[in-house]
Amino acid sequence: MPNGQSKPSGTQTGGSIVKSIGEAASLPIFSAGRGCGCCAQWSGRNDQDLGRWVARLAQHLLTPEGMMGILEDLQTFLDQHYSDQQLVKVLEAGCGSASRLRLPRRVHLTGIDISQQQLERNTLLDARILGDLQTYQFEPNSFDLVVCWDVLEHLASPELAVEKLLRSAPIGGILVFKLPNVCSLKGLFTKYTPHWFHVWYYKTMLGWKDAGTRDIGPFRTFLRFSISPRRLVRRASKLGAIVALEGYYESGVQIRLRERLRLRGMVFNAAEALVRFTTLGTISIRRTEHVLVLRRINA
Numbered sequence: 096m097p098n099g100q101s102k103p104s105g106t107q108t109g110g111s112i113v114k115s116i117g118e119a120a121s122l123p124i125f126s127a128g129r130g131c132g133c134c135a136q137w138s139g140r141n142d143q144d145l146g147r148w149v150a151r152l153a154q155h156l157l158t159p160e161g162m163m164g165i166l167e168d169l170q171t172f173l174d175q176h177y178s179d180q181q182l183v184k185v186l187e188a189g190c191g192s193a194s195r196l197r198l199p200r201r202v203h204l205t206g207i208d209i210s211q212q213q214l215e216r217n218t219l220l221d222a223r224i225l226g227d228l229q230t231y232q233f234e235p236n237s238f239d240l241v242v243c244w245d246v247l248e249h250l251a252s253p254e255l256a257v258e259k260l261l262r263s264a265p266i267g268g269i270l271v272f273k274l275p276n277v278c279s280l281k282g283l284f285t286k287y288t289p290h291w292f293h294v295w296y297y298k299t300m301l302g303w304k305d306a307g308t309r310d311i312g313p314f315r316t317f318l319r320f321s322i323s324p325r326r327l328v329r330r331a332s333k334l335g336a337i338v339a340l341e342g343y344y345e346s347g348v349q350i351r352l353r354e355r356l357r358l359r360g361m362v363f364n365a366a367e368a369l370v371r372f373t374t375l376g377t378i379s380i381r382r383t384e385h386v387l388v389l390r391r392i393n394a
Contacts, residue, residue: 162344162347162384164344165342165343165344165386166196168340168342169196169271169340169342169386169388170196170197172339172340172388173196173197173198173199173240173269173271174197176269177199177239177240180199180239181201182201182202182203183198183199183201183202183203183239183240184202184203184205184237184238184239184240185198185202185203185204185205185238185239185240185241185242186205186206186207186233186237186238186240186241186242186260186263187204187205187206187207187217187220187242188207188228188241188242188243188246188256188260189207189208189228189243189244189245189246190206190207190208190213190214190217190220190223196242196271198240202221203221203222204219204220204221204222205220205221205222205223205224205238206220206222206223206224207223207224207225207226207228207231208223208224208225208226209225209226209227210310211225212310213310228243228246228250228255228256228259228260229250229251229252229253229255229256229259230255231259232259233259233260233262233263234263235262235263235265236263236264236265236268237263237264238263238264238268239264239265239268239269240264240268240269240270240271241260241263241264241268241269241270241271242270242271243256243260243270243271243272243273243274244271244272244273245273245274245275246274247272247274247322248274248275248277248316248317248318248319248322249314249315249316249317250317250319251317251319252319253317253319253321253322254319254321254322254330257272257322257327257330257331257334258330258334261331261334261335261336261389261391262334264391265391266391266392266393266394267390267391267392268390268391269339269388269389269390269391270336270388270389270390270391271386271387271388272327272385272386272387272388272389273384273385273386273387274322274384274385274387275318275346275383275384275385276323276324276343276379276382276383276384276385277318277319277320277322277323278323278324278325278377278378278379278382279378279379279380279381279382279383280370280378280379280380281346281349281380281383282318282383283378285316285318286316286317286318290313290314290315290316293307293313293316294306294307294313296313297312297313301348324341324385324387327385327387328341328387331387331389335391335392335393335394336389336390336391336392337389337390337392338387338388338389338390339388339389339390340386340387340388341385341386341387341388342385342386343379343381343382343383343384343385343386344382344383344384344386345381345382345383345384346383346384349383363380363381366380367379367380367381
């Protein structure tokens, strides 16, 4: 099945990091993360519409036993890491990523996007950079925390973006990546199916009538093997970073599709075991989404 929003090379979706999970209902501009299969964008109409939108977002995104558990671990890690820091300089790499993370109270939030329109929509940003993650040269040691949420899969050369983002963080800096797991059946299906099929899926199966129009996804997905979990960690290690936290979860869209197909319980567990066994553990059905937190330890 198609992944969430797909986008052309060098493009990131408009929206914002949600500084507190509980603030979602009060934000005038909010964009859903792609990896969980939601391609809607909120542009601030009225409270009634926003309430319906948040309800649909929750239905399509949240999988309590998977995603929320990982987010809780990630939130705890960030809270502890920045508990004593007076001001945290944060880069939102792809400022429509909507990481659903609660940032420290005192932050300077910078967003980078290739779209000026998307940058202007993001009212939470303190600074805006119009640029491509694959080519933009950040000043070294610019950001204490970098959040790159469902962006790398939409870049033709994601390894270049990873290198530039790592170099933007100082020693001890933290980088949070969330992206689809290309080494999953869902990831492989997304990678090798044409864009028109993704648009059809979101319009027909998910009911997003505006899918593929204006600046609403799904957009093109590259999902290079260079950002598979093992290769991404290996690349980060060569660039002077270590894994601080890592986890996987299953996309809510896939869970609902499995429910329709009655692929659950023992049947699903057996299918997962069979795929893992026949691929020598390299491919998974369940692990569709990858969360990776890196800490830079040397230059």
